[in-house]
């Protein structure tokens with residue numbers, strides 16, 4: 001006679017002092033490993049335990065005693081590793097742990113099963129809170145719970161809503177391959193270390209609103225439901241959201257929201273398929289944002305999104321940034337999103353301009369293009385430069401006149417009029433100063449400086465023509481329909 005724990009779970013039952021066993025599902029079980037139901041859904045007596053039942057009380061006393069007195073399992077005296085071995089224990093429904101609010105818990109709940117509504121809210125866990133492959137039948141509450149250096153939930157299964165609102169993970173939070181059937185709320189949760197949700201499966205609603213990730217946040221291959229929000233979330237380091245693998249369902253993003261999220265480290269969305277509205281409105285990317293291989297949706301918004309990184313530590317990194325912006329530019333081009341396309345083109349050009357192997361002349365023109373029109377994004381800036389240049393060249397002609405023929409000013413009113421003619425004619429009839437019949441050529445200022453003034457005037461004509469060209473390009477880009 002003994003508990004079926006070893007046969008079922010592969011390790012000996014930790015409740016060796018038990019003498020009473022319960023027959024269920026063709027096996028004998030100790031009070032703690034006795035399941036709630038069998039594979040066919042037939043209920044065991046534990047399923048209907050009330051708090052007044054002596055078994056319930058004995059169960060609770062033993063479990064609480066174990067949690068209050070964790071055993072030191074350290075392999076050596078340098079590492080503290082205390083543990084309350086509650087592996088594979090099956091908890092009755094509505095089992096609360098609230099009475100343990102004054103204790104730091106060091107549980108190993110691996111393979112444990114929790115009944116309907118389990119509450120760990122506001123409790124405090126020490127290092128190594130183990131919930132490996134644990135099963136939560138329905139609601140599980142960890143709101144405001146504090147975890148020590150490691151919180152392991154890998155492979156756990158949440159049958160309904162899981163509340164981790166305001167939870168604080170002091171270091172690593174391991175949620176790989178975890179399964180959420182219903183709502184998963186990590187709103188305002190704080191992850192001080194790495195948080196791994198790789199290959200996790202989320203239910204219909206997921207919230208990481210205002211969550212703070214101090215370390216790497218990994219969601220590689222995670223499958224999301226219809227609504228997932230990372231609004232106002234703060235990613236301190238890497239944010240990995242790539243599809244990771246060929247599984248169609250895992251590559252999908254059905255409705256995901258990153259409004260006002262802040263990404264301090266590199267971001268990776270490679271090979272994801274955005275199949276409905278996705279918002280990055282007012283999000284801030286401090287580092288590279290990689291969207292290579294993604295499928296974009298028409299209702300994808302980058303409105304007022306800031307991409308701050310324009311230069312890497314070396315040429316390799318800068319070229320990588322350039323490619324990342326090019327991918328976004330091409331995506332926006334395919335969606336005919338002209339303004340966004342222009343923005344990503346400008347970012348791509350800005351990265352390219354800073355590459356070490358770009359010829360100097362090309363860089364100089366790129367710098368000029370950036371200065372006068374933000375790489376074709378600004379319509380007003382070339383016009384402002386045009387008006388400023390008119391004043392600047394008029395001043396240049398005035399100085400030239402003053403230095404070469406000071407008596408010109410004595411011709412009352414005539415000199416200022418001449419300056420206006422000379423400056424404006426270069427705008428409407430470029431290079432006409434070289435034609436003898438033009439008005440400019442007749443001016444006494446030009447006659448007294450037959451080489452110098454025409455050379456300046458030619459520069460003005462060339463500069464004005466470039467600004468007009470840049471202005472028309474920007475205008476066409478903005479209003480082009482195709």
Ligand SMILES: [Zn+2]
Pocket residue numbers: 003004005013014015029030031032033
């Ligand atoms: Zn047992």
